[in-house]
Amino acid sequence: MRNFLICFFFVGTAASASPLQHIHVFPETDDEDTRQCGLSSIAAVAATESVFRQNRVPIRSERDANIFAYVNLTVIKTSVTCVVSSQFQIFVYTNASLPGNTKSILVRGELCEKGGTLTGPASSLQARVNDQYRSFTERCISEIERKLNR
Numbered sequence: 669m670r671n672f673l674i675c676f677f678f679v680g681t682a683a684s685a686s687p688l689q690h691i692h693v694f695p696e697t698d699d700e701d702t703r704q705c706g707l708s709s710i711a712a713v714a715a716t717e718s719v720f721r722q723n724r725v726p727i728r729s730e731r732d733a734n735i736f737a738y739v740n741l742t743v744i745k746t747s748v749t750c751v752v753s754s755q756f757q758i759f760v761y762t763n764a765s766l767p768g769n770t771k772s773i774l775v776r777g778e779l780c781e782k783g784g785t786l787t788g789p790a791s792s793l794q795a796r797v798n799d800q801y802r803s804f805t806e807r808c809i810s811e812i813e814r815k816l817n818r
Contacts (some may be wrong), residue, residue: 676734687816688725688809691758692733695740702743705750707789707797712739714800716756719805735760735779739801750793752786756804758812780808 676719693716702709716739717727730736740755758779763772782804786796 687813688720688723688735688758688806689727690728690733691735691737692721693720693726693737693739694730695738696739699742699743701745701750702741703792704745705743705752706792707741707743707750707794708751709739709741711794712741712754712801714796716805720804720814721761723806723809725809737805741797749787750790752797754784754786754797754800754804754809756780756782756801758808780813782807 695713698709710813716737720727720737721748736759738757738759739753741756742753744751758781760777760779761778763776765772774780784800784804786793786800788796
């Protein structure tokens with residue numbers, strides 16, 4: 669009788685990867701009020717991407733992504749202060765067909781949306797905006813993962 673040795677290898681990681689994969693984060697173009705208030709959408713994108721990386725979500729180019737995150741700052745500069753409306757969305761594109769129709773169309777499916785408003789002097793807004801987008805991103809990741817794990 670022959671004896672066989674069977675080996676099993678278990679490879680684990682400290683934290684599991686997020687179900688969100690291959691995400692592309694993109695902003696709107698900054699306007700004059702945004703610049704006058706010392707804000708940069710690119711900085712908000714960097715803050716957003718840092719949270720995705722911490723959660724093991726790979727950042728990809730637009731071409732290589734299958735999930736998208738949208739960063740939009742709408743800024744109004746007054747003589748006294750700056751007002752910032754922040755919008756954040758995570759979405760996918762997918763094909764869908766209407767009942768009774770064999771052709772499909774490309775549709776956008778929203779996975780999460782967050783938004784808020786900040787006011788203050790230009791000197792302190794960028795750090796607050798970055799914190800806001802980090803919070804939006806963390807909350808969206810948690811909500812999406814909760815929905816997927818039902």
